[in-house]
Amino acid sequence: MNHDYHKDISGCGLTGLISKKKRRVSGREIVKSLCLMTDRGNGLGAGYAAYGIYPEFKDCYALHVMYDDPEVRWSVEDHLKANYKVEKIEEIPTSPVKAIPISPLLMRYFVSPLKDKLAGETAADDFVVNTVMKVNSEIGGAYIFSSGKNMGAFKGVGNPSDIAEFFRIDEYEGWTWTAHTRFPTNTPGWWGGAHPFTLLDWSIVHNGEISSYGINKRYLEMYGYKLTLLTDTEAAAYMLDLLIRRHGLDISTACQALASPFWKAIDGMNEGERDALTALRQTYGSALLNGPFSILFGHGGGLVGINDRIKLRPLVAASKDDVVYMASEESAIRTICPSPDKVWAPRAAEPVIVEFE
Amino acid sequence: MLEINAAGLHYRALNERIREAAAKGEKEIRVKGVNGQYYIGAGLRGGAVITLEGTPGNDLAAFMDGPTIIIKANGQDNICNTMNAGKVVIDGNAGDVLGYGMRGGRLHVRGDVGYRVGIHMKGVKKQSPTIVVGGTAGDFFGEYMAGGVMILLGLNSKDGAPLAGDYLGTGMHGGAIYVRGEVDKKYCGAEVGITGLDDEDNAALKEALTEYCKDMNLPLDEIMKKPFKKLYPASLRPYGNLYAY
Numbered sequence: 022m023n024h025d026y027h028k029d030i031s032g033c034g035l036t037g038l039i040s041k042k043k044r045r046v047s048g049r050e051i052v053k054s055l056c057l058m059t060d061r062g063n064g065l066g067a068g069y070a071a072y073g074i075y076p077e078f079k080d081c082y083a084l085h086v087m088y089d090d091p092e093v094r095w096s097v098e099d100h101l102k103a104n105y106k107v108e109k110i111e112e113i114p115t116s117p118v119k120a121i122p123i124s125p126l127l128m129r130y131f132v133s134p135l136k137d138k139l140a141g142e143t144a145a146d147d148f149v150v151n152t153v154m155k156v157n158s159e160i161g162g163a164y165i166f167s168s169g170k171n172m173g174a175f176k177g178v179g180n181p182s183d184i185a186e187f188f189r190i191d192e193y194e195g196w197t198w199t200a201h202t203r204f205p206t207n208t209p210g211w212w213g214g215a216h217p218f219t220l221l222d223w224s225i226v227h228n229g230e231i232s233s234y235g236i237n238k239r240y241l242e243m244y245g246y247k248l249t250l251l252t253d254t255e256a257a258a259y260m261l262d263l264l265i266r267r268h269g270l271d272i273s274t275a276c277q278a279l280a281s282p283f284w285k286a287i288d289g290m291n292e293g294e295r296d297a298l299t300a301l302r303q304t305y306g307s308a309l310l311n312g313p314f315s316i317l318f319g320h321g322g323g324l325v326g327i328n329d330r331i332k333l334r335p336l337v338a339a340s341k342d343d344v345v346y347m348a349s350e351e352s353a354i355r356t357i358c359p360s361p362d363k364v365w366a367p368r369a370a371e372p373v374i375v376e377f378e
Numbered sequence: 379m380l381e382i383n384a385a386g387l388h389y390r391a392l393n394e395r396i397r398e399a400a401a402k403g404e405k406e407i408r409v410k411g412v413n414g415q416y417y418i419g420a421g422l423r424g425g426a427v428i429t430l431e432g433t434p435g436n437d438l439a440a441f442m443d444g445p446t447i448i449i450k451a452n453g454q455d456n457i458c459n460t461m462n463a464g465k466v467v468i469d470g471n472a473g474d475v476l477g478y479g480m481r482g483g484r485l486h487v488r489g490d491v492g493y494r495v496g497i498h499m500k501g502v503k504k505q506s507p508t509i510v511v512g513g514t515a516g517d518f519f520g521e522y523m524a525g526g527v528m529i530l531l532g533l534n535s536k537d538g539a540p541l542a543g544d545y546l547g548t549g550m551h552g553g554a555i556y557v558r559g560e561v562d563k564k565y566c567g568a569e570v571g572i573t574g575l576d577d578e579d580n581a582a583l584k585e586a587l588t589e590y591c592k593d594m595n596l597p598l599d600e601i602m603k604k605p606f607k608k609l610y611p612a613s614l615r616p617y618g619n620l621y622a623y
Contacts, residue, residue, distance in 0.1 A: 057413070057414050058414065059388070060389070060416045060435065060436075331493070331517060331518070332474065332492070332493045332516065332517070335454075335455055335473065335474060337473075350414060350435065350436070350454055350455075351433050351452055351454055351473075352413045352414030352432075352433045352434075352435055352454065353414065355413055355414075355432075355433050356413055356414065364452065364471075366471070366473065366474075366490075366492050366516075368516065368543075369493065369516070369517065
């Protein structure tokens with residue numbers, strides 16, 4: 022037996038920042054933060070999500086689409102043109118990077134649903150979600166991996182620095198950023214499986230594994246979501262859309278559904294709180310994310326960080342002036358913010374909810 | 379004294395320089411510009427005193443066997459993983475899973491610590507690790523503890539506020555945890571007993587805290603004034619009958 026082999030000991034890493042004043046920050050910052058954690062990730066996935074990057078198209082949905090086969094592009098575009106007013110079609114700007122010899126065709130579309138398609142109860146957001154689900158599940162080799170307004174995800178197979186160079190992340194400016202370096206454990210390292218996972222404005226980066234994936238998936242399927250990206254984190258992104266946008270839960274309540282207090286803690290609460298949380302757990306038992314996780318989720322109104330209920334993955338937060346930072350490691354924050362006003366370790370299942378001023 | 383600038387160095391290069399200096403018999407090493415490098419001082423032997431400026435990465439002092447590492451900032455996760463001898467002094471807070479399987483030496487933290495501190499800590503006869511935390515701790519403090527001493531001081535806590543989180547000492551089957559204040563049984567593992575301190579405990583506590591207070595420049599007498607509680611394993615073999623059916 023060979024005792025001298027070098028085992029790749031690693032894990033995922035994540036980092037994010039938000040300016041509460043909606044001051045736009047260069048992508049250079051988040052790239053520097055993510056690239057500090059070189060002992061996390063193994064080059065099989067990295068990505069970035071940014072908010073506030075498309076001010077000239079801020080009222081359009083920005084669809085980022087990856088095509089395994091360039092031919093597929095035409096069927097997606099036929100579908101888009103039949104259903105949307107398409108303001109702009111362009112390739113997502115990329116730079117050649119030696120370490121990324123192959124990539125899917127990457128396109129982006131700034132679109133608004135055609136008015137006559139929104140008849141009846143169907144709101145624009147639902148219409149876009151339906152498009153994402155339809156394309157991702159029915160058009161082979163095409164994946165819409167970003168579909169929000171004035172935001173976008175950029176991700177692929179590669180190291181954080183290579184993916185950043187490839188997508189020219191330093192050319193974007195956003196008021197919220199999240200970023201992820203991947204160490205795939207149970208699922209393939211492919212372009213669609215890199216983080217962030219997004220739907221509409223929701224974007225998720227995740228360190229850990231969601232052991233309840235099967236339950237969560239079946240629950241989401243009942244509401245029309247189709248999970249096509251072969252990775253557990255996708256379920257968390259759609260769950261936020263379901264709980265917050267469609268069911269109208271506020272963010273902290275949604276977090277209590279995803280990472281519910283244990284029954285023994287609920288039993289010790291006063292009557293009102295106990296009844297409310299009992300009802301929440303009973304209603305959303307299938308939304309509970311089991312297993313270890315630290316998650317950052319960005320949305321149109323802010324940034325949230327949350328851990329599993331016994332903190333099996335790291336999460337550190339810090340603040341300086343109008344900016345709040347969250348990352349797997351304090352050093353990833355300090356490399357872009359050497360002297361924070363405050364540094365703290367969020368408790369298990371206690372979300373850090375940051376909203377704009 | 380030797381000074382090393384760690385800015386931009388990967389941990390392998392940094393550790394090589396530290397090891398090289400220690401091998402040459404350098405007694406005092408100051409490392410500037412540390413930020414995020416993992417495994418600093420891992421497996422290092424000898425008696426050097428290494429002072430770090432900046433935030434070191436995970437697994438600091440893993441398997442370390444002798445030296446002293448002083449951190450002038452916060453520490454991250456997994457510090458003193460399976461450490462054998464020596465000392466780590468942290469002037470700020472520190473993260474999760476400190477002292478995992480630690481088998482000797484000392485870890486002194488001025489501030490708060492995260493989850494699972496002292497998990498699987500062990501000790502045999504004279505080989506006994508000690509962790510002293512000046513602030514508070516997260517859940518699972520002393521989980522599966524098999525030996526050694528853990529001390530939780532809560533120096534900046536309000537009276538009556540719990541110093542540790544939930545699942546305190548869960549699975550504990552050796553060693554002792556001393557908590558400066560009251561301990562609520564409902565937050566302890568089923569295997570844990572709670573008692574006052576006897577003379578032997580007081581001697582052990584005083585010895586550990588004398589060194590801690592010297593490192594942190596804190597008044598020992600004042601800290602000792604407040605009564606401590608001792609957590610001990612109620613059974614040495616809590617699961618001895620698990621498979622004896």
